[in-house]
Amino acid sequence: MTQLKFPGGLSEIAGQYDAILCDVWGVIHNGRDAFEEACVALVNFREQGGKVCLITNAPVPKQQVIDYFLPLGVPTDAYDDCVSSGDATREELAKRRDKVFWAMGANARWERDPYLYQGLNLSFGEPDESDVLLCIGLSDSLKDHPSDYTDTLKQGVDRNIPMICANPDKQVRIGGQLHWCAGALAEIYEDLGGSVIYPGKPHAAIYDLAVSRVGDAAANKSRVLCIGDSPTTDMRGARIQGFDGLYVGTGLTEHGADFQTEVSDLLADYGEEATYAMTGLRW
Template sequence: MTPPSFPAGLSALAERYDTILCDVWGVIHNGRAAFTEACEALVNFRAAGGRVCLITNAPVPEAQVVRYFEPLGVPRTAFDACVSSGDATRRELAARRDMTIWRLGADEGWEHDRFLYDGLDLRFDDSARADLLLCIGLRDQVNDQPEDYRDELNQGTDRGLPMLCANPDRQVRIGGKLYWCAGALADIYEDLGGTVIYPGKPHAPIYELALERVAAMGAPARNVLCIGDSPATDVRGARLQGFDSLYVGTGLKQHGPDFRAEVTDLLADYGEPATYAMTGLRW
């Protein structure tokens, strides 16, 4: 597999692309504070005429994603639009209003599951009477482990319920600590023989929604660069959609001093050929 190129900054690439689809958590902030250089890079790209659509696997609608930006220090001038796995999940739920849904989620944790279905007039019940399992995350994101849910998830696979996974990410880094996400429960569900529907990265629905938002700005995207910190979602999603990708090392993986060798090995482990890699997004 061809290793990525290692540009000094986004400025070396900017003229090649009219649109950036940029991950949020791990790229422009870490859940505690913004990455100033990353935000400045996106501001500069937009100032040069490019368009930026943030694209995140957060299982909440856009409004809930964006409301945290100002307290974290993410400037509004860093992006034109934001699309989330929550937005794509709401679209999937709206198409399934005739189904009874079993919720498995974070309730009033940071993922705020109610925002996924507010206003959709859906029916909810337990696993014995449901037609669909909506998986938002672990109920206790601090103390639970995914394997704690295996027996409960087996109730769904025994009845042949499809799972709608609101966040394909397996883990997220908040500050210096990793926390489990819905994607880890989806892995167990598939291991048990269940079927999982993924609206978020690396799957097509969230990219289709993002490109709709970009086209609504006046012109369709023609040359797209995807930026992210995850080989499994960001880099893979870019490849599946036929886009170039930029891997940044400020998120899930904590890299050592030999960034180039480590990233080359990491991407090879995932079988994903990123176009570029940088220690962190900068201009």
């Protein structure tokens, strides 16, 4: 078991690492505004010669993730590249171009779902005629509850079709509100007996993409640091891939009087560990 350390800032440990794989939502922005201190920390790391690849479970290709940065205030010099669960999902979809897909989409108002499969020439159909369930999210991620979809999901389980989960996150904080994500539906699908393919964190496909983007900087796993706000995706992914992990508490937790105890208990509750923890990413 790793002894959890609590550095005051990234500057205290930056010299131990050549590359950072950094989560996006909850670490460098909250869906409404950039976290300035976090962005500055990544800029400073890069100025010292380190490589930064942002790694997100957003179910869209990376360009849509990056396009979202400018209005939020995330600077372009905070990262070298970005990979998304959408990128990894597209690779899974491309392997199955001959299949018929049943798409379970996210909020219609975002109008971003088509980016996930644009240009792949996929065929879509109804549940009773499809070979694969592509789960992008809930129809209304704020008002709906994942349990509302149990009967719908059972249609796919009964027909023994696999689900591709475009976003393994169960919840994400947008501004001050928590929204349900595709991962919550995938959990129900598995509980019902269905099989799920997860291209995003904490699974290997997205990390393989991220490592390829930083090149030689990730040649030594001991000099790669994963940063994130989720025990079950970011810290679990870091552990599975053999990287050090920095947990930041700007996501789903509410800071108590004793942050160190709170984080230790949180990680233990999920059966996970981290190398470091901070209340928020800062230099």
